[in-house]
Amino acid sequence: MSIAVLQGSTRDGGNTEQLTKVLLEGVPCTEIVLREKRILPIHDQRHMEGGFDPVEDDYDEVIRQVLEHDIIIFASPVYWYGISGLLKNFMDRWSQSLRDSRYNFKELMARKTAYAVIVGGDDPRIKALPLIQQLKYSFEFVGLPFAGYVIGKASKPGDIIQDTRAIREAETLNAELRARVRGE
Amino acid sequence: MSIAVLQGSTRDGGNTEQLTKVLLEGVPCTEIVLREKRILPIHDQRHMEGGFDPVEDDYDEVIRQVLEHDIIIFASPVYWYGISGLLKNFMDRWSQSLRDSRYNFKELMARKTAYAVIVGGDDPRIKALPLIQQLKYSFEFVGLPFAGYVIGKASKPGDIIQDTRAIREAETLNAELRARVRGE
Amino acid sequence: MSIAVLQGSTRDGGNTEQLTKVLLEGVPCTEIVLREKRILPIHDQRHMEGGFDPVEDDYDEVIRQVLEHDIIIFASPVYWYGISGLLKNFMDRWSQSLRDSRYNFKELMARKTAYAVIVGGDDPRIKALPLIQQLKYSFEFVGLPFAGYVIGKASKPGDIIQDTRAIREAETLNAELRARVRGE
Amino acid sequence: MSIAVLQGSTRDGGNTEQLTKVLLEGVPCTEIVLREKRILPIHDQRHMEGGFDPVEDDYDEVIRQVLEHDIIIFASPVYWYGISGLLKNFMDRWSQSLRDSRYNFKELMARKTAYAVIVGGDDPRIKALPLIQQLKYSFEFVGLPFAGYVIGKASKPGDIIQDTRAIREAETLNAELRARVRGE
Numbered sequence: 001m002s003i004a005v006l007q008g009s010t011r012d013g014g015n016t017e018q019l020t021k022v023l024l025e026g027v028p029c030t031e032i033v034l035r036e037k038r039i040l041p042i043h044d045q046r047h048m049e050g051g052f053d054p055v056e057d058d059y060d061e062v063i064r065q066v067l068e069h070d071i072i073i074f075a076s077p078v079y080w081y082g083i084s085g086l087l088k089n090f091m092d093r094w095s096q097s098l099r100d101s102r103y104n105f106k107e108l109m110a111r112k113t114a115y116a117v118i119v120g121g122d123d124p125r126i127k128a129l130p131l132i133q134q135l136k137y138s139f140e141f142v143g144l145p146f147a148g149y150v151i152g153k154a155s156k157p158g159d160i161i162q163d164t165r166a167i168r169e170a171e172t173l174n175a176e177l178r179a180r181v182r183g184e
Numbered sequence: 185m186s187i188a189v190l191q192g193s194t195r196d197g198g199n200t201e202q203l204t205k206v207l208l209e210g211v212p213c214t215e216i217v218l219r220e221k222r223i224l225p226i227h228d229q230r231h232m233e234g235g236f237d238p239v240e241d242d243y244d245e246v247i248r249q250v251l252e253h254d255i256i257i258f259a260s261p262v263y264w265y266g267i268s269g270l271l272k273n274f275m276d277r278w279s280q281s282l283r284d285s286r287y288n289f290k291e292l293m294a295r296k297t298a299y300a301v302i303v304g305g306d307d308p309r310i311k312a313l314p315l316i317q318q319l320k321y322s323f324e325f326v327g328l329p330f331a332g333y334v335i336g337k338a339s340k341p342g343d344i345i346q347d348t349r350a351i352r353e354a355e356t357l358n359a360e361l362r363a364r365v366r367g368e
Numbered sequence: 369m370s371i372a373v374l375q376g377s378t379r380d381g382g383n384t385e386q387l388t389k390v391l392l393e394g395v396p397c398t399e400i401v402l403r404e405k406r407i408l409p410i411h412d413q414r415h416m417e418g419g420f421d422p423v424e425d426d427y428d429e430v431i432r433q434v435l436e437h438d439i440i441i442f443a444s445p446v447y448w449y450g451i452s453g454l455l456k457n458f459m460d461r462w463s464q465s466l467r468d469s470r471y472n473f474k475e476l477m478a479r480k481t482a483y484a485v486i487v488g489g490d491d492p493r494i495k496a497l498p499l500i501q502q503l504k505y506s507f508e509f510v511g512l513p514f515a516g517y518v519i520g521k522a523s524k525p526g527d528i529i530q531d532t533r534a535i536r537e538a539e540t541l542n543a544e545l546r547a548r549v550r551g552e
Numbered sequence: 553m554s555i556a557v558l559q560g561s562t563r564d565g566g567n568t569e570q571l572t573k574v575l576l577e578g579v580p581c582t583e584i585v586l587r588e589k590r591i592l593p594i595h596d597q598r599h600m601e602g603g604f605d606p607v608e609d610d611y612d613e614v615i616r617q618v619l620e621h622d623i624i625i626f627a628s629p630v631y632w633y634g635i636s637g638l639l640k641n642f643m644d645r646w647s648q649s650l651r652d653s654r655y656n657f658k659e660l661m662a663r664k665t666a667y668a669v670i671v672g673g674d675d676p677r678i679k680a681l682p683l684i685q686q687l688k689y690s691f692e693f694v695g696l697p698f699a700g701y702v703i704g705k706a707s708k709p710g711d712i713i714q715d716t717r718a719i720r721e722a723e724t725l726n727a728e729l730r731a732r733v734r735g736e
Contacts (some may be wrong), residue, residue: 087270130314457637498682
């Protein structure tokens with residue numbers, strides 16, 4: 001059982017990263033920091049005769065890394081009540097992977113398990129619920145089980161520590177992840 | 185009453201653009217095609233001492249155009265159950281506008297009216313509802329009234345014409361927009 | 369193709385009934401007015417040894433009528449952002465039908481098609497979306513396809529006539545229903 | 553700080569009641585068991601000249617009890633992706649209280665704080681989210697702050713004990729409630 005984090009935060013050491021750390025304390029994982037990658041918005045060529053043109057950016061490398069792991073942690077701040085554009089652009093490109101003949105994207109994704117770490121400033125336990133539903137529909141589309149999520153509330157740097165509920169929920173998921181990694 | 189379209193489709197002449205055309209038939213408007221602009225993902229510097237660094241892209245020009253109009257049409261395909269990453273990146277940058285001292289972003293946005301045109305392939309009248317709720321929360325945050333939306337179903341190019349319900353709903357909104365433009 | 373209306377309005381001739389009339393103009397249908405029936409809240413005995421006790425009310429008669437039709441129209445005002453308690457109590461009792469040995473409830477429901485007519489006073493095109501999602505999940509549970517819905521806005525008696533969008537959407541669905549009844 | 557529980561479960565000692573117990577361990581509270589009360593569906597007479605007729609049931613007694621407390625716990629199983637019809641009927645009657653001249657319902661409710669305990673069998677952390685949004689809109693309508701919720705997963709009697717996440721979340725809220733009762 002290996003774990004990859006898709007870190008969609010745009011800020012170094014921000015609240016989303018801090019809560020992700022609580023979730024993963026003591027658990028070996030590969031962190032993929034999307035803001036350090038160059039990932040272009042999708043250009044929808046699903047219906048072009050030649051299919052998608054190859055894109056010169058880091059998407060290919062990142063999705064290959066994702067596909068090598070068993071558990072994927074989607075970490076994102078709540079930006080305008082959705083995941084960050086950074087993570088959204090990455091997920092939009094899945095449409096390209098679905099048509100990539102080098103692997104069967106759906107089949108590979110369906111063998112993995114997803115978790116989400118979401119941090120927002122404006123009543124996120126209510127207003128991030130559409131975001132959670134969007135992730136659910138997306139995961140469902142590729143057959144990826146959505147095993148759990150934690151929603152934290154924070155605005156200013158470091159705020160997340162005050163959100164006792166989120167910290168405890170992250171700790172509960174941490175115990176689950178440790179058990180999974182140990183193969184229980 | 186002047187109208188601007190924020191076109192979030194990544195494809196030339198796709199279903200989202202076709203449905204937007206029905207909505208705006210005979211109505212003068214400024215079309216802003218986001219895929220022809222360069223708009224970078226936000227780099228969240230809300231909490232940096234110096235605030236946001238200036239960004240070398242087209243965001244500034246586009247948001248200024250938006251602010252000059254009274255009615256804003258948000259047009260987007262449903263990508264992974266959300267708006268396109270293109271439109272998402274644009275909206276994420278509103279966080280920067282909220283801190284821009286050259287204008288009062290909230291005050292200006294609150295005087296406008298928003299509509300949305302959304303086209304998806306996978307049961308969009310159900311599965312695009314989180315997307316609609318997300319837009320609602322975003323508009324609410326800046327005080328922008330959300331006057332209406334139409335959700336169309338289409339996958340392959342030209343499919344949207346078969347979606348009689350969406351076409352008729354777009355026609356109904358077209359009549360409303362014509363009345364607004366005439367100042368009724 | 370025969371049609372049954374499950375009328376969940378608690379008021380005679382109210383806005384929900386008026387919009388339902390537009391939907392069904394010229395279409396033969398059986399109207400089941402729930403407020404004229406006595407339907408008790410479910411007493412959950414799913415896990416009792418003897419299963420559910422028989423209940424002395426009109427549920428059995430109503431569900432049998434429903435099961436005799438091909439298309440079911442769920443009509444309800446928005447009460448506190450959900451369907452009326454009247455209709456909710458009726459649907460809660462489906463848990464009893466799922467365990468009724470006299471018929472295979474899921475199998476029978478899965479052959480039908482559902483539509484919904486929903487009328488609310490407080491921004492229903494946004495705030496009734498959770499209600500629509502709840503109906504969707506419920507229909508999905510019994511395999512019942514959800515073919516369409518119309519959401520109207522009205523508070524005072526007769527208001528619904530002013531909601532041009534809802535009236536036109538009901539007319540569009542009316543054309544669909546007529547075609548279905550003619551067997552097209 | 554006094555606490556009332558509105559228990560919407562229809563089963564004695566079921567999973568919803570068990571999770572509610574964890575939430576309230578060691579905290580003094582008044583339990584209102586709705587299945588032991590007779591509460592009729594609302595008959596919408598908002599627009600009748602004489603207003604609402606008096607109803608011969610227990611609603612009046614129950615709402616008075618609710619109004620005497622500072623914190624209200626809404627406890628309900630997930631029935632068909634909504635609250636139980638029992639609790640729905642009770643909340644529908646709030647429309648009557650809004651027109652009751654003996655008290656100012658909104659003003660009184662706005663001084664209280666709400667929590668929710670929700671237990672469902674079918675992927676409730678996703679499929680009960682519309683239910684949570686519905687409660688949120690309802691509480692918002694009367695100005696009642698929604699301070700937190702816990703969603704548990706359970707079907708057969710006693711299952712809830714296996715849902716470690718829900719138990720821990722209920723314990724976290726228990727600590728909050730204890731602090732509130734102590735006046736912190």
